[in-house]
Amino acid sequence: AQSVTQLDSQVPVFEEAPVELRCNYSSSVSVYLFWYVQYPNQGLQLLLKYLSGSTLVKGINGFEAEFNKSQTSFHLRKPSVHISDTAEYFCAVSEYPTALIFGKGTTLSVSS
Amino acid sequence: GAGVSQSPSNKVTEKGKDVELRCDPISGHTALYWYRQRLGQGLEFLIYFQGNSAPDKSGLPSDRFSAERTGESVSTLTIQRTQQEDSAVYLCASSIPGLAVSAGELFFGEGSRLTVL
Numbered sequence: 001a002q003s004v005t006q007l008d009s010q011v012p013v014f015e016e017a018p019v020e021l022r023c024n025y026s027s028s029v030s031v032y033l034f035w036y037v038q039y040p041n042q043g044l045q046l047l048l049k050y051l052s053g054s055t056l057v058k059g060i061n062g063f064e065a066e067f068n069k070s071q072t073s074f075h076l077r078k079p080s081v082h083i084s085d086t087a088e089y090f091c092a093v094s095e096y097p098t099a100l101i102f103g104k105g106t107t108l109s110v111s112s
Numbered sequence: 113g114a115g116v117s118q119s120p121s122n123k124v125t126e127k128g129k130d131v132e133l134r135c136d137p138i139s140g141h142t143a144l145y146w147y148r149q150r151l152g153q154g155l156e157f158l159i160y161f162q163g164n165s166a167p168d169k170s171g172l173p174s175d176r177f178s179a180e181r182t183g184e185s186v187s188t189l190t191i192q193r194t195q196q197e198d199s200a201v202y203l204c205a206s207s208i209p210g211l212a213v214s215a216g217e218l219f220f221g222e223g224s225r226l227t228v229l
Contacts, residue, residue: 043220099168104154
C-alpha cells in the first residue's frame with residue numbers, strides 16, 4: 001500500500017526567500033503525485049500534480065515540484081515566497097484505482 | 113450544486129451519542145471520499161465510493177464508523193457511540209473518475225467539525 005511522508009511539519013521563512021517542502025512516498029507500483037494547499041479557514045485545493053512525462057511540474061502561484069523516482073521524492077519548491085503563501089501544504093499519492101492518500105501536512109509560515 | 117456541500121458545519125455531541133454527517137457531492141461526480149482531519153494531523157483516509165463498485169472501507173478506524181451512499185449522490189457518514197478521540201473535522205470530496213484518481217482533482221467541501229465532550 002502507498003504511503004506519504006512529509007519530512008517537515010513546520011517551515012518558517014521570510015518573505016522573498018526560497019522554500020522547499022519535502023515529500024517522500026512509498027509505493028510498489030507506478031504512482032500519481034499531488035500537492036494540495038489549504039489556506040487559513042479555507043478548503044483544500046489542488047496546487048499541482050504529476051501523472052507522467054516531464055518530471056518537473058509547474059503549478060499555481062509560482063510553485064513547482066520535481067518527481068524523482070530513484071529517491072521516491074516529490075519536493076515542492078518556490079523561488080520567492082509571499083506572505084500570502086502562508087498555508088498548510090499536503091502531499092498526496094495515488095495508486096490507480098485506489099484512493100488518494102495524504103501526508104500529515106507541512107505548515108508554511110511566511111513572515112516579513 | 114456548485115460545490116461539495118457538507119452538513120452540519122459544526123456538531124457538538126456528548127460521548128456515547130451517535131452522529132450523522134452528510135455530504136452532497138458535485139452533480140455528475142461519481143467518486144466520493146471521506147477523510148478525517150484531527151488537530152495537528154494530516155488527512156486520514158476513511159472511505160471511498162466509486163459508482164456502483166464496492167466501497168473501499170479500508171480506512172475506517174473501527175466498526176463504530178460506517179458510511180453509505182445513495183447511487184451517485186448524497187453520502188452519510190455515521191459514527192456510533194462517539195468517543196472524545198473522534199473529535200475532528202470530517203472532510204468530504206468528490207471527483208469524476210478518469211479525472212479522479214488519474215488526475216487527482218478532488219473537490220473538497222468545507223468540512224463538518226465534530227466535537228465530542
